[in-house]
Amino acid sequence: MKKIAFFISIILLLNSCENVQRGGCTDPLAINFETSADFDDGSCLYVQGCTDPAAQNYDPLAVVEPVNACLYTTNLVYYLDYSAAQYMINWGISFYSFYDNFNNFIGDLSSDYYWTSPPNCLPQNDGSTLTTTLEWYGNSTNNSATFTWSAYPDDGPIADYEYTEIVTPNECVKLGLSKKKIQEFKQSK
Numbered sequence: 059m060k061k062i063a064f065f066i067s068i069i070l071l072l073n074s075c076e077n078v079q080r081g082g083c084t085d086p087l088a089i090n091f092e093t094s095a096d097f098d099d100g101s102c103l104y105v106q107g108c109t110d111p112a113a114q115n116y117d118p119l120a121v122v123e124p125v126n127a128c129l130y131t132t133n134l135v136y137y138l139d140y141s142a143a144q145y146m147i148n149w150g151i152s153f154y155s156f157y158d159n160f161n162n163f164i165g166d167l168s169s170d171y172y173w174t175s176p177p178n179c180l181p182q183n184d185g186s187t188l189t190t191t192l193e194w195y196g197n198s199t200n201n202s203a204t205f206t207w208s209a210y211p212d213d214g215p216i217a218d219y220e221y222t223e224i225v226t227p228n229e230c231v232k233l234g235l236s237k238k239k240i241q242e243f244k245q246s247k
Contacts, residue, residue: 087121110198112227126195130203130227133179136164136188141237143172146211154235155213156188159206159222164188166213167235179230192225202226209235219243 082095088102106127107120113128136156138146146154146169156164171186181189194203205225208217218240225231 108198110201112201113198123197126197128196128198128201129193130196130201131191131193132225132227132229132231134190134192134205134207134231134233135177135179136167136207136233137177137186137235138167138169138172139234139236140172140174142235142240143169145237145240149211151211153213154209154211154218157208157210158190158192164190164207173234176232176234179232192231205231207233209240217243 079096080092080094081097081099081101082092083090083102084095084098085091085102088104090101090103104122105117105119106122106124107117108115108128109120109123110116110128111118113130115127115129138154142154145151151169153166153168155166158164165188167188168185171184173186177187179189181187192203192205196203203225204222206220206222209219210216211218219235220243221233221239223231223233
């Protein structure tokens with residue numbers, strides 16, 4: 059009888075040991091990853107932020123990037139070449155006023171200074187360039203932007219030149235004004 063009771067106890071013990079599966083987050087990129095989870099129960103949590111190292115607000119811990127989560131910048135330098143300076147003198151233009159596509163005033167350049175080759179983006183204290191930083195939001199898969207700039211003679215009402223550039227993060231965009239650019243723009247209008 060003791061043997062039967064022992065045998066029944068063993069059978070009951072073996073039948074009571076079911077394979078219990080544990081749910082949890084099975085994604086190793088999630089902040090709540092559970093190594094002991096047998097199946098993904100949809101509870102995974104992720105760090106959201108900018109995943110692009112080229113962005114100003116890059117977050118190396120982020121694995122999920124919301125739309126327009128990244129802040130990008132690029133440096134712009136406006137300048138006149140020799141032909142633009144001569145054009146200004148010949149047409150009696152004292153200065154060109156530069157504006158961006160949001161109609162923000164960037165500054166003025168006179169024919170007193172011109173460049174024979176494009177300058178770098180470092181500010182010049184002599185008034186020969188205008189420098190500014192352009193900011194925009196995007197994503198790691200779409201980090202370029204379009205930027206339009208205009209040049210107005212003597213800050214008049216009609217632009218002598220307008221152009222749209224495609225810019226990418228962390229570069230020096232050289233925006234030179236030349237006689238050729240002015241003439242081609244005027245002929246296209």
